Amino acid sequence: MNADSSTAYDRDSAASKGLALCHSCNRVDRVESHHCPRCGASLHLRKPDSLERTIAYAAAAVILYIPANLLPVLRLEAVTGAHQNTIVGGVIEFWQSGDYPVAAIIFVASVMIPILKLFAIAALCVSARTGRFPRAMTRLYRITEFIGRWSMVDVFVVAILVAVVQLGGVLSIHPGPGAISFAAVVVLTIFAAGSFDPRLIWDAAARHETRAS
Amino acid sequence: MRPTGVTTRSLACHDCDALFSAPVMKEGERVICPRCGANLFINRPDSLQRSAAYVVASAVLFFAANIFPFMTLKQEYRSNQMVLFQSVTGLIHQKDYAPLAILVAIFTLIAPTLLILGLLYLLLPLMRRRRLPGAVALCRLVSTARRWQMLDVYLLGVLVSLLKLGKLATLTLGTSFWAFAALIICLSLALGSIDLRELWARIEAAK
Numbered sequence: 001m002n003a004d005s006s007t008a009y010d011r012d013s014a015a016s017k018g019l020a021l022c023h024s025c026n027r028v029d030r031v032e033s034h035h036c037p038r039c040g041a042s043l044h045l046r047k048p049d050s051l052e053r054t055i056a057y058a059a060a061a062v063i064l065y066i067p068a069n070l071l072p073v074l075r076l077e078a079v080t081g082a083h084q085n086t087i088v089g090g091v092i093e094f095w096q097s098g099d100y101p102v103a104a105i106i107f108v109a110s111v112m113i114p115i116l117k118l119f120a121i122a123a124l125c126v127s128a129r130t131g132r133f134p135r136a137m138t139r140l141y142r143i144t145e146f147i148g149r150w151s152m153v154d155v156f157v158v159a160i161l162v163a164v165v166q167l168g169g170v171l172s173i174h175p176g177p178g179a180i181s182f183a184a185v186v187v188l189t190i191f192a193a194g195s196f197d198p199r200l201i202w203d204a205a206a207r208h209e210t211r212a213s
Numbered sequence: 214m215r216p217t218g219v220t221t222r223s224l225a226c227h228d229c230d231a232l233f234s235a236p237v238m239k240e241g242e243r244v245i246c247p248r249c250g251a252n253l254f255i256n257r258p259d260s261l262q263r264s265a266a267y268v269v270a271s272a273v274l275f276f277a278a279n280i281f282p283f284m285t286l287k288q289e290y291r292s293n294q295m296v297l298f299q300s301v302t303g304l305i306h307q308k309d310y311a312p313l314a315i316l317v318a319i320f321t322l323i324a325p326t327l328l329i330l331g332l333l334y335l336l337l338p339l340m341r342r343r344r345l346p347g348a349v350a351l352c353r354l355v356s357t358a359r360r361w362q363m364l365d366v367y368l369l370g371v372l373v374s375l376l377k378l379g380k381l382a383t384l385t386l387g388t389s390f391w392a393f394a395a396l397i398i399c400l401s402l403a404l405g406s407i408d409l410r411e412l413w414a415r416i417e418a419a420k
């Protein structure tokens with residue numbers, strides 16, 4: 001595993017010296033110890049099967065993205081009549097009633113972030129092969145990791161509305177199947193970003209440099 | 214080739230794996246990866262008391278946020294009070310939505326509880342340079358819990374819900390909501406004033 005460490009990892013990296021950063025407690029130690037002497041987590045030079053796992057999670061998210069957007073997330077029954085909301089339907093409703101800031105927040109959190117996140121993950125996977133723009137791509141990785149959780153806001157809205165209107169009466173609210181697919185998309189993209197190892201980009205960049213010179 | 218010794222000063226960037234040794238730092242100074250710009254480490258030797266105080270405050274606020282009414286809905290002549298955990302139980306009562314209830318429970322109840330109680334268990338003994346049994350395993354759990362707590366996102370969800378129902382019924386915010394908002398501030402101050410990396414160093418040094 002360490003035989004080709006000088007070629008597989010970039011020359012300035014800890015990995016090229018056989019040193020691994022503990023993913024749990026951030027201690028740097030020799031990878032031969034297998035387990036971090038401080039916290040006991042297993043040591044790896046790079047996250048194992050990082051690209052494969054990232055792609056698998058992202059692919060599952062792409063597939064579920066379709067029902068997440070086609071199926072209703074919320075069913076609302078009022079005296080004025082019953083109606084269903086998809087994610088985009090909710091945004092349009094806020095927009096039409098003049099709540100532009102809320103419409104914008106939901107649009108960004110529920111529509112734009114999941115799509116941008118999936119594109120970002122695709123771009124990261126490509127750059128882990130090509131090693132292009134390592135600094136910018138590493139920044140993209142950090143943004144991707146940070147923003148994902150905010151997409152969960154629509155799922156919380158469903159949970160809160162269902163809870164607060166539980167007595168029934170004139171108004172009743174039920175979750176729709178879209179909510180489950182949507183929550184699954186968000187969790188899967190969080191897993192996808194979490195399994196990606198940005199250090200692969202720097203390894204690829206270093207391989208490129210050696211080949212060029 | 215010179216053998217590379219591993220010292221406690223060795224730092225590797227978690228984003229680009231650049232290897233360097235930590236400079237001698239003053240209080241409040243920050244180490245930024247010279248190669249990729251990642252935020253690596255903040256030196257805050259005096260932060261323990263402060264973050265312990267924030268965690269204690271967070272624990273009290275979290276408790277308060279869970280017992281008082283969170284929101285009240287008024288429609289016609291009836292009013293309906295909602296308590297924080299009902300956003301989980303409300304979903305359980307809906308047929309087929311148990312998985313969603315479990316997710317919401319993890320993000321808003323289980324992860325925050327683990328995070329707050331875990332930090333209390335770690336920080337209070339550390340003030341006397343002690344560590345209680347299981348501290349190492351718990352510290353790993355706390356880092357995971359930190360990633361999965363979504364109290365801030367939930368707060369945004371509350372504000373959106375208010376506007377969504379605004380036209381059909383009257384929603385008012387209860388005591389719990391304000392405790393909840395204060396909790397988010399306290400918790401982020403607690404997490405901001407103690408870096409997990411620093412927490413590990415302290416645990417290692419404690420007996």
Ligand SMILES: [Zn+2]
Binds near residue numbers: 230249
């Ligand atoms: Zn770096």
